[in-house]
Each structure stands twice: as C-alpha cells, then as structure tokens.
Amino acid sequence: MTRIFNETGRVVGVTVIQVGNNVVEQIKTQENDGYSAVQLGFWEVEERKVSKPQLGHFNKLGTAPVKVLKEFDMDCAEDASLKPGQALGAEVFENVKFVNATGTSKGRGHAGTIKKYNFQRGRESHGNTNHRERGSSGAGSYPARVMPGLKMSGHMGACKVTTRRLEVVGIDKELGLVFVKGSVPGHRTGIVYLKKFIVK
Numbered sequence: 001m002t003r004i005f006n007e008t009g010r011v012v013g014v015t016v017i018q019v020g021n022n023v024v025e026q027i028k029t030q031e032n033d034g035y036s037a038v039q040l041g042f043w044e045v046e047e048r049k050v051s052k053p054q055l056g057h058f059n060k061l062g063t064a065p066v067k068v069l070k071e072f073d074m075d076c077a078e079d080a081s082l083k084p085g086q087a088l089g090a091e092v093f094e095n096v097k098f099v100n101a102t103g104t105s106k107g108r109g110h111a112g113t114i115k116k117y118n119f120q121r122g123r124e125s126h127g128n129t130n131h132r133e134r135g136s137s138g139a140g141s142y143p144a145r146v147m148p149g150l151k152m153s154g155h156m157g158a159c160k161v162t163t164r165r166l167e168v169v170g171i172d173k174e175l176g177l178v179f180v181k182g183s184v185p186g187h188r189t190g191i192v193y194l195k196k197f198i199v200k
Helices: 052-061 113-117
Strands: 002-005 011-018 022-028 037-044 066-073 098-104 109-111 154-156 160-172 177-181 193-196
Touching: 022 052, 022 066, 098 177, 113 154
Parallel strands: none
Antiparallel strands: 002 011, 011 177, 022 037, 037 066, 098 160, 098 193, 109 154, 160 177
C-alpha cells in the first residue's frame, strides 16, 4: 500500500496490484458447457508441479501449465472476442471505474470473541471476574442446547473475502500495475482476483 497524487493534487491512499500476464486457457460456451465463461491462467510453472489431470487439460489446450486457474463470467461483447492463448494485462482495466477484489484474508489463528466479533469486555473493578469471557451461551432447561450459529471463540481469518466497489485510480500498462483506492484482502504476496463492479 502506498499513496499517489491525483489530478487535483490531493493525496490518495492506494493499493498497488501487480496484474502480471494472464493467459486465456479456455472459453466455456453455452453449447458445450452449459454456461458462458472465460478461464484465465496465471503464474506459469513446470510440468512436474501440476497434477496429471491438469497437465492433460493444458496439453489439450496447447498452453503452458500454470499454478492458478480462475473462471470469470462473460459480461460484455468484448469478452466474446477472446481466444485461447491470448494474453491479458492491465489494459483490461483501462476504462473501468470500480472493481471487486476477492482474496484469502490473513489467518489470525484461534481468537476470542472480543477480537473476532468486537464483544464488549467486562469491568475490572468491584469483584468482577468476567473480564474477557463471552458470558452465557443460552438458557438451561429449555432448549437445553446451544443454538446453531452462536458467536463463540474459534478460528479467525484465512477465508474467502470480497471487497466491493474499489475505485480504480490508475493503471500502468508497461509494468502491469493497477492502483485501487483502499485495501484488498490478504497479505502482501497473496493472490487477488479483480472483477468489474456491475451496478445492479
């Protein structure tokens, strides 16, 4: 994360996302697959680092093995002109104002309810011994069980998170960079999927 100056001279906090070289691996059609989508590949790797079914998939398409495969819906006429083997970069976001960023959030391990759900802590004075505990989990004799979905301590983070409507401040075609206003989920070297934000 860094900051840039916009056209009016104001400082804008942005996240720099390296788009890299995304290759069109496959075009899913309504006739063959039952739905329309484009499959993109990213992060080229050696053949020994992919499974045999994946290797057969790449050999059938005639493309190099990649570590990341992701499907995106075809939402405009420009997507229909894509062909297998075509490379896509930061120029895809040239006329895009807002995007959705999907990634895996940072893992926080086992967390209590104060950290996980912003529960209020107990007071420190007058004999109170309930400082950071969550309190009662429900009634006793009826229903005589803990209701499903009750907020309790446990594993936090390391899950799929989507940040919606991030403003695209600028792009750098030569370096393959996209500058979005705000933060994206995950750590600095994590993989993030960007998709055009469509107002419904």
